[in-house]
Amino acid sequence: MRVLIFTLFGLISSNLYAHNCGGEFQPATGTCRIIGPDGQQILYNSDPPQSGNQSGTSSSRSITVQVPSKFGALAYSSRAGYITGSLNHNSKAEAQQAAIQRCQQGSKTPCKAIAWVRNGCVAAAEGKIKNKFVVVDGAGHPGTAEQIALQNCRKGGLTECKILAPEGCSLP
Secondary structure, three states: OHHHHHHHHHHHHHHHHOOOOOOEEEOOOOEEEEEOOOOOEEEEEOOOOOOOOOOOOOOOOOOOOOOOOOEEEEEEEOOOOEEEEEEEEOOHHHHHHHHHHHHHHHHOOOOEEEEEEEOEEEEEEEEEEOOEEEEEEEEEOOOOHHHHHHHHHHHOOOEEEEEEEEEEEEOO
C-alpha cells in the first residue's frame, strides 16, 4: 500500500512539474502564467506537460497550485559605492528593509533601496557620465535582468556600462 501511494504521488508530482513553468501552467492553451515585477500578468509559451502515458490517450485534469509571491530588492550606498540585495521575502517592505540593513552593515554608511522585484529577477549596472558614475537597475524574467540593466544604462546616456550587481531572482 505504501509503495502504491508513493508511486502515485511521484507520478502526480512529475506531471505537475514536467512543464518547466515558474507559475501557473494552463494546459488548455499551453501557456504559463506568472505575475511580472510590475504586477502585470505575463503569459508565455511552455512545453506541453510530459507524462509516462505513451498510449496516446489520457484522462487528465487541471490542477491549480496557489503559490505566494516572493520579493527581492537592491539597496545602494552612494557614499561608499556599495550595493547589495536581498531575495525571496514575503513582502516588498520586508525585502527592501533586509536589503537596506545588509547594505548598511557592509558599507557602514546610509543606504537607500533602489529597486525591487516581485516574482522576477533584478540586477544593477554602473555607467559613467561627465566623470561621475551612476547606478541603474533592471528587472525582468530569469536570464534577462542584467541585459535590461545594461540597456537602461545605455539609454540613460551613460558610457562604460558594466554589471555592478549580478542577477538575483525571487521566484515562488
